[in-house]
Amino acid sequence: MTNQNEHEQDHPHQVPAAFKIQLPTPSTPIHSATVSAPTNIACIKYWGKASSHYNTPINDSLSLTLDQADLRAVTTASCCKCFTEDKLWLNGKEVQMNASTLKRFRACVDGIRALASDKVDDITHQIVVTRSEWETMPVHIASYNNFPTAAGLASSAAGYAALVASLVALYDAREEYPGQFSAIARQGSGSACRSLYGGFVAWRAGGEREDWSDSIAEPVVDEMHWEEIRAVILVVSNKEKETSSTKGMETSVTTSRLLEYRAKHVVPQRMKEIEKAIQEKDFESFGKVTMMDSNQFHATCLDTYPPIFYMNDVSKSVVTMVHVYNEWAEEIRAAYTFDAGPNAVLYTLEKYQVELLALVLRYYPEVGExxxxxSELRKEAMEFALEAGLVEAVEKRCRVRDIGDVKMVYCTKGGPGPQTLGDQCSLFEFV
Amino acid sequence: MTNQNEHEQDHPHQVPAAFKIQLPTPSTPIHSATVSAPTNIACIKYWGKASSHYNTPINDSLSLTLDQADLRAVTTASCCKCFTEDKLWLNGKEVQMNASTLKRFRACVDGIRALASDKVDDITHQIVVTRSEWETMPVHIASYNNFPTAAGLASSAAGYAALVASLVALYDAREEYPGQFSAIARQGSGSACRSLYGGFVAWRAGGEREDWSDSIAEPVVDEMHWEEIRAVILVVSNKEKETSSTKGMETSVTTSRLLEYRAKHVVPQRMKEIEKAIQEKDFESFGKVTMMDSNQFHATCLDTYPPIFYMNDVSKSVVTMVHVYNEWAEEIRAAYTFDAGPNAVLYTLEKYQVELLALVLRYYPEVGExxxxxSELRKEAMEFALEAGLVEAVEKRCRVRDIGDVKMVYCTKGGPGPQTLGDQCSLFEFV
Incomplete structure (x- = not known):
């Protein structure tokens, strides 16, 4: 986690207003930290838990951390002796935690607090809070996503990464081994562990150690290594009720014969392939493995009993469009991937981003402003002249979809891990 | 193949009119046979060829042969020394055969003709055509489906079964080993081999013999064994272009890792399970294996690169409805299966057929007459009072679909293999 405020200055987060918290004894010192954390989109998918208690996966996975300029969670963690209990606010509403949420929340708070440092006053160099004193102060946590939670853009990954990062900053926590924070974030939400690093990040399944402390995220390359990577995200409208991923995975593990085979025999090979492709900036291989792995993940969902469907007809039309585009180009210029929902994430390279966006805007008409x-990329794409051969090729297989089939398009790229923001970004206002 | 006309008398086939064929020498004897053949719907799916030359599968499959009262192909095979060449008419139109169709057609004609008997006059007991003389007479074949080819109801299975059965009748052909006719039909269209028998039929993949002569259909139980089985077929509207199954299988075999595993490790176990369930008339096990296998087949299509989608959002809504129905009933009352298209085939038992049809009519509104x-079953279903608890359960998860999402519903059941029809049913009129 870097400590610079650069990111925040470029894109000041807009929250409606800080929550005013009335303190019973206004003079009691309050300790606070505010961070921003990214979401991430997996290229090699995580599906299936090896241990539901430790929240560990049956296979390795790999993702790109996305730029917080476009999609982020901002979290403030505060603690004070005057607080009576731990509390959590999400997007402005206090959360009444159920057993499952509470377990996740406690794993993060207790896990990071156990690694706390003494707090030393900057000026006097005196210890103002001892390591063990933190436990006597309840925490108040407020978190805010700058994108709709319901859009299904891995908001829990960004949210739990921000929770963990805010606690790390609050307690000035130190890892006892590399990846320990990610092992704690993983207990909040599996894929959150990958959001603690920038660039391409692997989540090693682990399992050699009995306490699963080896189930951690590991940076593969930082966000500067393959700077040309871009992501175009199509938020797809969904009329049907989705299966929660926790419940879905549970059913898949117990009923899908194909999932077991995938985890043991297919993914290990794909991890090697994709890490090599990323190191070599080989988009052809990267894109192919990414698409195949997305398809295989959804295949195992379909092989689940009862089957789970996350992709709908609109999602499938995006798949067709991407394949026609690549066939026309005689190279892979775009690669789709779908998480546990109908949204399409299209990876591409900077040089094809406008062409791809132009294609998207042609077949998925704009809903409105x-x-x-x-808006700059949109303007470029609107003015971009798609080649006649490409339009012809796509028209043979795809039709212009209805307005609203895609609700919104995010253009983004890779980015760094969590960022510490200044006190002026706090989501709390204590009075 | 039975020789009774019973079936035909119950349900005289309606063809627009026999084709008038002008003979160059009207007095030359013409030999003809007309048959009707059924379609079949697989419970354990065939997907992937072991040999494209022999048209053999990578795994066993199993289907129910459907009643020809509802769905059938009728074929007349005629031969005469006065014909100048082999010709084929499908649904009233002469077919200009491409290389692939020609190969299939020739495999059937030459394969059955090689097993021909001498033709003996009924009255004089004289040989009128010797076994080898058949080769000197070109054949004219006319075939007619009583259901739309485009509906995707395995019309090629019924068509090639009818072709083979008509040739068997024409040449009075005799098998050298049980299943030999099915091995020939299989070269026309893989699943056609299963349509040569009634009831539940297995297609043994074979491969022990080098010429694949052991890749044959085998009756499991005839149509009387489990008379209570019913099928409700929803013909689902499809706006997208479908991948042909031959091309799809080819891509799946070369790109899907999951398909290989399925064929080798999952299907053999499922074949045992479903054959046992059929023997014991255990609908609970039969239905579960059927649904799981349909899902797994579509999962391997999705795991293909580029992926193949046959089920659409309407198909998936049927899946959801069936699971809600079974959950409500606390037993499996209906089991879906989908072939290489969006149509749903719902297996059920006679006692639940009206309830299931009532449910279908409620959520997939009628297009028209x-x-x-x-019409009798429709009337019963329209008058059937669905239990309030069931309606409530379904409404929580499903919505009433648009008119036209389902174009037609066939209610049918198991039935016998091909039937020889009388000369009055000939599709040719020679003048």
Whole structure:
């Protein structure tokens, strides 16, 4: 976690207003930290838990951490002796935690607090809070996503990464071994562990150690290594009720014969392939493995009993469009991937981003203003002249979809891990 | 193949009119045979060829042969020394055969003709055509489906079964070993081999013999064994272009890691399970294996690169409805299966057929007259009072679909193999 405020200055987060918290004894010192954390989109998918208690996966996975300029969770963690209990607010609403949420929350708070340092006053160099004193102060946590939670853009990954990062900053916590924070974040939400690092990040399944402390995230390359990577995200409208991923995975592990085979025999090979492709900036291999792995993940969902469907007809039309585009180009210029929902994430390279966006805008008509998060790119794409051969090839297989089939398009890229923000970004206002 | 006309008398086939064929020398004897053949719907799916030359599968499969009262192909095979060449008419139109169709057609004609008997005059007991003389007479074949080819109801299975059965009748052909006719039909269209028998039929993959002569259909139980089985077929509207199954299988075999595993390790176990369930008339096990196998087949299509999608959002809504229905009933009352297209085939038992049809009619509104092929069953279903608890359960998860999402509903059941029809049913009129 870097300590610079650069990111925040470029894109000051807009929260409606800080929550005013009335303190019973206003003079009691309050300790606070505010961070921003990214979401991430997996290329090699995580599906299936090896241990539901430790929240560990049956296979390795790998993702790209996305730029917080576009998608982020901002979290403030505060603690004070005057607080009576731990509390959590999400997007402005206090959360009444059920057993499952409470377990996740406690794993993060207790896990990071156990690694706390003494707090030393900057000026006097005196210890103002001893390591063990932190436990006597309840925490108040407020978190805010700058994108709709319901859009299904891995908001829990960003949210739990921000929770862990805010606690690390609050307690000035130190890892006893590399990846320990990610092992704690993983207990909040599996894929959150990958959001603690920037660039391409692997989650090693682990399992050699009995306490699963080896189930950790590990940076593969930072966000500067393959700077040309871009992501175009299509938020797809969904009329049907989705299966929660926790419940879905549970059913898949117990009923899908194909999932077991995938985890043991297919993923290990794909991890090697994709890490090599990333190191070599080989988009052809990267894109192919990414698409195949997304398809295989959804295949194992379908092989689940009862089957789970996350992709809908609109998602499938995006798949067709991407394959036609690549066939026309005689190279892979775009690679789709779908998480546990109908949204399409299209990876591409900077040089093809406008062409791809132009294609997207042609076949998934705009709903209205703000349809594309980046107005400059939108303008370029609207003015871009798609080659006649490409339009012809796509028209043979795809039709222009209805307005609203895609609700919004985010254009983004890779980015760094969590960022510490200044006190002026606090989501609390204590009075 | 039975020789009784019973079936034909119950349900005289309606063809627009026999084709008038002008003979160059009207007095030359013409030999003809007309048969009707059924379609079949697989419970354990065939997907992937072991040999494209022999048209053999990578795994065993199993299907129910459907009643020809509802769905059938009728074929007349005629031969005469006065014909100048082999010709084929499908649904009234002469077919200009491409290389692939020609190969299939020739495999059937030459294969059955090689097993021909001498033709003996009924009255004089004289040989009128010797075994080898058949080769000197070109054949004219006319075939007619009583259901739309485009509906995707395994019309090629019924068609090639009818072709083979008509040739068997024409040449009075005799098998050298049980299943030999099915091995020939299989070269026309893989699943056609299963349509040569009634009831539940297995297709043994074979491969022990080098010429694949052991890749044959085998009756498991005839149509009387489990008379209570019913099928409700929802013909689902499809806006997208489908991948042909031959091309799809080819891509799946070369790209899907999951398909290989399925064929080797999952299907053999499922074949045992389903054959046992059928023997014991255990609908609970039969239904579960059927649904799981349909899902797994579509999962391997999705694991193909580029992926193949046959089920659409309407298909998936049927899956959801069936699971809600079974959960409500606390037993499996209906089991879906989907072939290489969006149509749903729902297996059920006679006692639940009206309830299931009532459910279908409630959530997939009628397009107009003739929406259900069986007007009596339709009437019963329209008058059937669905239990309030069931309606409530379904409404929580499913919505009433648009008119036209389902184009037609066939209610049918198991039935016998091909039937020889009388000369009055000939599709040719020679003048």
């Amino acid at each position: 703000g349809y594309v998060n980046n | 003739g929406y259900v092929n069986n």
